[in-house]
Amino acid sequence: MSEPDRGAARGEHRPGEPGRLQAPERPTQPGRRLLDNLRRRPPQQVPAFGSDHPGPSPERAVVIDGVSRSFTGPSGTIVALEKTSIVTKSGEFVTFLGPSGCGKSTLFNIVAGLLPASTGSVCIDGRDVTGLTGHVSYMLQRDLLLPWRKVIDNVIVGLEAIGRPKNAARAQARELLDRFGLSQFADVYPQQMSGGMRQRAAFIRTMLFPRDVLLLDEPLGALDAQTRLIMQEWLLQIWTEERKTVLFITHDIDEAVFLSDRVYVMSARPGRIINDVRVDLPRPRTADIRTSEEYFEIRSTLLRDIHGESVKAFNEGVR
Numbered sequence: 001m002s003e004p005d006r007g008a009a010r011g012e013h014r015p016g017e018p019g020r021l022q023a024p025e026r027p028t029q030p031g032r033r034l035l036d037n038l039r040r041r042p043p044q045q046v047p048a049f050g051s052d053h054p055g056p057s058p059e060r061a062v063v064i065d066g067v068s069r070s071f072t073g074p075s076g077t078i079v080a081l082e083k084t085s086i087v088t089k090s091g092e093f094v095t096f097l098g099p100s101g102c103g104k105s106t107l108f109n110i111v112a113g114l115l116p117a118s119t120g121s122v123c124i125d126g127r128d129v130t131g132l133t134g135h136v137s138y139m140l141q142r143d144l145l146l147p148w149r150k151v152i153d154n155v156i157v158g159l160e161a162i163g164r165p166k167n168a169a170r171a172q173a174r175e176l177l178d179r180f181g182l183s184q185f186a187d188v189y190p191q192q193m194s195g196g197m198r199q200r201a202a203f204i205r206t207m208l209f210p211r212d213v214l215l216l217d218e219p220l221g222a223l224d225a226q227t228r229l230i231m232q233e234w235l236l237q238i239w240t241e242e243r244k245t246v247l248f249i250t251h252d253i254d255e256a257v258f259l260s261d262r263v264y265v266m267s268a269r270p271g272r273i274i275n276d277v278r279v280d281l282p283r284p285r286t287a288d289i290r291t292s293e294e295y296f297e298i299r300s301t302l303l304r305d306i307h308g309e310s311v312k313a314f315n316e317g318v319r
């Protein structure tokens with residue numbers, strides 16, 4: 001809403017508009033309705049997937065409202081992400097599943113405040129954080145561990161960035177490394193660890209940055225199939241203990257079903273959400289859930305949705 005419109009909503013008189021009235025002391029019924037409508041109206045008229053409760057509340061931990069992004073280069077402008085709107089509840093585990101190049105990482109970079117959006121806004125816990133950093137813990141697509149730092153000093157990078165003294169940060173990190181089964185690797189360098197351990201270290205670094213919303217961009221993407229299954233259970237166990245709101249990206253349909261409360265399926269580029277699939281499987285989830293009938297039903301829905309989009313992305317040479 002523009003400032004003049006806000007003024008009008010407050011009942012302020014605009015000079016040069018003789019027909020406009022000052023707001024009466026007590027709004028009339030239509031006036032009150034107008035104010036209520038203006039308060040309720042979302043800033044962008046893009047229907048949001050997810051919760052439909054208006055206003056900030058635990059039902060609306062993350063509100064992505066009409067977010068889009070285009071990139072302009074020598075060969076013109078490409079739309080990486082079309083206007084996207086979702087509402088995520090506090091403590092929900094939400095996954096984005098979509099073909100390569102459909103704008104998943106772009107969306108996360110915008111939510112984390114690392115990349116400006118072309119349109120739209122991001123609210124976390126009722127606060128507009130569009131373009132601001134520091135409101136989420138973010139594990140980027142690559143583990144980005146610094147090869148010259150030992151694991152202990154790699155995982156405290158986020159704490160250092162927010163000014164925690166190094167010794168206090170290290171003590172906190174040792175506790176978490178211990179809890180997550182990596183204490184014996186605290187003093188080695190990343191290149192001395194296996195892929196699974198590196199991913200765990202990167203995850204611990206993300207967890208050490210104390211925020212309620214966690215963005216995980218293909219955190220298990222580099223792992224072999226067996227390690228990946230074990231890490232999925234490990235991740236669920238931690239999420240159950242911590243109950244953070246998780247936004248997760250994967251290409252793996254089974255991983256999406258096993259972990260999530262909700263899966264957003266995205267189209268080939270330009271990315272947009274084409275399906276919002278609730279995963280009502282009981283929790284806690286263990287490996288045997290992967291053979292249940294309900295699991296297969298959800299899996300087939302996702303497979304059907306994603307297959308066509310992946311073929312489109314492939315044919316367009318995005319991969």
Ligand SMILES: Nc1ncnc2c1ncn2[C@@H]1O[C@H](COP(=O)(O)OP(=O)(O)OP(=O)(O)O)[C@@H](O)[C@H]1O
Binds near residue numbers: 071072098100103105
């Ligand atoms: N900084 C940038 N400049 C120009 N184009 C970009 C930039 N970042 C991303 N893109 C383009 O935007 C599109 C979406 O990229 P993005 O990395 O978000 O895809 P993705 O869905 O995360 O893909 P993947 O599954 O392969 O990680 C791609 O076509 C990509 O080339």
Ligand SMILES: [Mg+2]
Binds near residue numbers: 104105141
């Ligand atoms: Mg990506």
